[in-house]
Amino acid sequence: MSEQNSNTNWRQKLHEIIYEADTPAGKLFDVILLITILASIILVMLESINSFDEKYHTFLNISEWIITILFSIEYIARIVTVKKPLKYILSFYGIIDLLSTIPKYLSLMLAGTHALVALRALRLLRVFRILKLARYLGASNQLANAIKASRAKISVFLFAVLIAAIIFGTIMYLVEGEENGFTNIPKSVYWCIVTLTTVGFGDIAPQTPLGQLIASIIMILGYGIIAVPTGIVSAEYTKATGSNDKKRISDEEQKHLKDFQLNTQCCVNCLSQSHQDGAEFCHKCGCKLHYD
Structure with missing residues (x-):
């Protein structure tokens, strides 16, 4: 029982760090992730400049491999911290995460495919979750x-x-x-x-x-x-x-909505976000937001 609780605790902790941006650890993880993605994109751009690549090819290649391995570890961690791994793998972000990781491995067999790591720019969409910009998407x-x-x-x-x-x-x-x-x-x-x-x-x-x-x-x-x-x-x-x-709502309703705060808490079962502060169950699938 103690071993099971220990297993649940580390999965829960890792889930909070990787999938949620409201905790200090989660914010730090997401900021580091975005910086790493930007660094990877810059490396790919520099590698496309022949004069720069000839001079710093070894450095660029090693750096890109380090980033690729880090992304691979992150991808595996995202899979093991959810109850339904296939849900994440087939999700929009899951497919993008996979596509941003495999090009470097493919470059070992197919020349030129490493340039596809520029797809990692799509991962910058996570900035909407980190900065909570989704609430401003009404106009768009x-x-x-x-x-x-x-x-x-x-x-x-x-x-x-x-x-x-x-x-x-x-x-x-x-x-x-x-x-x-x-x-x-x-x-x-x-x-x-x-x-x-x-x-x-x-x-x-x-x-x-x-x-x-x-x-x-x-x-x-x-x-x-x-x-x-x-x-x-x-x-x-x-x-x-x-x-x-x-269709504007009344002042009372507006005040009520202001008190209805949403966060980036992510369900461990269906990966849904935007839950109310203090919520224990997912608004979409009804399962508990955290591991039992």
Whole structure:
């Protein structure tokens, strides 16, 4: 019984350090983890510079191996400290953690794959949990909903732009011809899209007066086209914001919500977060938040 309690205690302690950011040890672990991730990304970037890699290749390689081994230990620790390891392995962060670890091992068999460790940048998403930024994601959700509500209008608009690009591209092919770089219709459509989006690479340019006139019209249209999707999304966003204003809660309810503090406590069973302070059971699966 004593051995079982000891086993439970160290798993519980390790779980709190790795998965929670409200304790001093948890905050320290997460900050060190983010610094290590940043250091790893910088090492990969430096390694891609040939002159730097030739001079410090051994240092870069050893450093990257040390970080990879540390991440491997962390990945294993995350698995052994939860009741359902498969839940973590197949989760969003679990897949990212695995993908950020295996490239260095793959580089032993497949040359060049070590550069994939840049995927570790995705692990920086954990900063939302550490700094408790999730509570400020309401505005971003409103914007996402506005874009989602606008998808039909934007799809029709993009389809109309594509048709216009094909028409203008075909006209430019007929007006300019192969001698001026418009060697075929697809290439002419490519030029039209580049011009409409106001990018203008300059690899193809109209030479005839009529072609330059048409190009000027396309450029002016391009500025107008840029404003259309912005207006569509802005209208939907304003509509969504107005609806939310009508649903504002009372002062009493707002005060109650302020007292309802959430933390980063992570369930050992389903890995759900955002539990109320002092909660003993998970709000999602109903299991005890800590080991028995």
